Amino acid sequence: MSACILLGNGAASTEKADLLTQRDQPRSNLVATETVRRSNTPHRPCSGVCARLGLLDDYGLRRTLMQTRSQLPLLFAATHHGVAVFQRLGRRWVQTHGGLDRHHVTSVATDGHDVIVGTRDGAYRSTDRGASWWPASEGLTERHVRWVALRVSAERRISTDAASNTPGAFIGTEPAAIYVAQDVQKGWRRCDEVAQLRDRLGWYLPYSPEAGCVRGLAFHGDRGYAAVEQGGLMRSDDGGEHWQLVAGSDGVPRTPTDPTMIHPDVHSVVVHASSPDRVIAPTGGGLYVSDDGGAHWRRLTDRYCRAVWVDADDADHMVLGPAAGVARDGRIEQSRDGGKTWQPAMDECDAPWRHRMVERFYQIGDELMAVLSDGELITAPLSTLRWHVVLPAVQDVNAIATLGI
Numbered sequence: 001m002s003a004c005i006l007l008g009n010g011a012a013s014t015e016k017a018d019l020l021t022q023r024d025q026p027r028s029n030l031v032a033t034e035t036v037r038r039s040n041t042p043h044r045p046c047s048g049v050c051a052r053l054g055l056l057d058d059y060g061l062r063r064t065l066m067q068t069r070s071q072l073p074l075l076f077a078a079t080h081h082g083v084a085v086f087q088r089l090g091r092r093w094v095q096t097h098g099g100l101d102r103h104h105v106t107s108v109a110t111d112g113h114d115v116i117v118g119t120r121d122g123a124y125r126s127t128d129r130g131a132s133w134w135p136a137s138e139g140l141t142e143r144h145v146r147w148v149a150l151r152v153s154a155e156r157r158i159s160t161d162a163a164s165n166t167p168g169a170f171i172g173t174e175p176a177a178i179y180v181a182q183d184v185q186k187g188w189r190r191c192d193e194v195a196q197l198r199d200r201l202g203w204y205l206p207y208s209p210e211a212g213c214v215r216g217l218a219f220h221g222d223r224g225y226a227a228v229e230q231g232g233l234m235r236s237d238d239g240g241e242h243w244q245l246v247a248g249s250d251g252v253p254r255t256p257t258d259p260t261m262i263h264p265d266v267h268s269v270v271v272h273a274s275s276p277d278r279v280i281a282p283t284g285g286g287l288y289v290s291d292d293g294g295a296h297w298r299r300l301t302d303r304y305c306r307a308v309w310v311d312a313d314d315a316d317h318m319v320l321g322p323a324a325g326v327a328r329d330g331r332i333e334q335s336r337d338g339g340k341t342w343q344p345a346m347d348e349c350d351a352p353w354r355h356r357m358v359e360r361f362y363q364i365g366d367e368l369m370a371v372l373s374d375g376e377l378i379t380a381p382l383s384t385l386r387w388h389v390v391l392p393a394v395q396d397v398n399a400i401a402t403l404g405i
Helices: 046-053 059-071 192-201
Strands: 076-080 083-089 092-099 105-111 114-119 122-128 143-149 169-173 177-181 213-220 224-230 233-238 278-284 286-290 297-299 304-311 315-323 334-336 360-363 365-373 377-382 396-403
Touching: 076 114, 083 105, 105 169, 114 143, 122 143, 177 192, 177 213, 224 278, 278 315, 286 304, 315 360, 360 396, 365 396
Parallel strands: 105 143, 105 396, 304 360
Antiparallel strands: 076 083, 076 105, 076 396, 083 092, 105 114, 114 122, 143 169, 169 177, 169 213, 213 224, 224 233, 278 286, 278 304, 286 297, 304 315, 315 334, 360 365, 365 377
16 A cells, blocks of 8 residues: 655645555445444544554644545545545545444535434434544434534524524425424424325335435525425425425326426425426436426426436536436436436446436536446546546445535
8 A cells, every 4th residue: 555645735746646545445445443322422434544544643634634634635435334434645545434333324415514314223423524523313203314404694593603593404204204304403304294295195115114204305595395295395485494396296196197296206406506496307217307496397208217417507408318218228418508418427338237327316516426326436537427426436326425525
């Protein structure tokens, strides 16, 4: 393994900046194995990380490493086995530490210095870039978290210095429910109107005994949208305090006969930067778009899909992950005319993938990352969409988020 020489100002030597290269890392999701302590003292895995790096005999070098970590961009990967944390060194991501070992982590979101993750048994929070994790499940009665979202704004934070009375943190669960928090430390409040709709309309999941799930949340100012699998699309107009079905979704889990209604099997949702009324939603019945806040819909393709990326500067430019069915014959395609036509966008991959598909897209700078249904993570420059595997040492990825980019 290449040595990492750190200078007095905390900068890594350009000659040997390959600290823990991908090929040197073991095929493990976590550099440091840990157990979260359910007490008032969080677990701090720094000593375990440094032990792996062989730096415990040099306090000054260890301290410099920690200082460098606090300055560089981070990527958090939520996996079946915990959280893996990576540092950006040039164009490469280098794994530095991890957390929540033996937890099935389903989702992750960041907001400035805060990180919130969801698991199959509640939520956890870190305020020190993933060095330690606190339980953050107070008020969650449905503890299987499917999605976490943070509504980022200059006026509000999710920590105790929040200056706004509107929620900034949101959780979607299985069975379908939405929880909101002004301050995560003080606990979550369930939006009972969502659970009432769930029970009244008979939401369900084909692969689980639970009644539907909220598997995507998106915000544009005070406008929010929630994707409900086998339940439709919900909307909030007051910053997430209250939710209702959009006018173009009746919440009944059956294929609609009205072509202006959205399919109820909604897998994720994107609200475009140009307008809170421009909404795009991948569903089990195809990709849908609305220009009036969900009142009326157009179906752009009838193919099964779970993920779409939409260019923030050009709403007609989209990248889609369609498939023939659940994790079957998946592929990646691109449209530059608002979904009228689609072209293959998998120059470096064999299409279709027989037993997998895209679950989520994430833009990171000038790159697009995709989480696949088998837990692999791939990336491509947006300019070429030539895909390759990234972070091969990490398995079973469910979601990612960045901090400092």
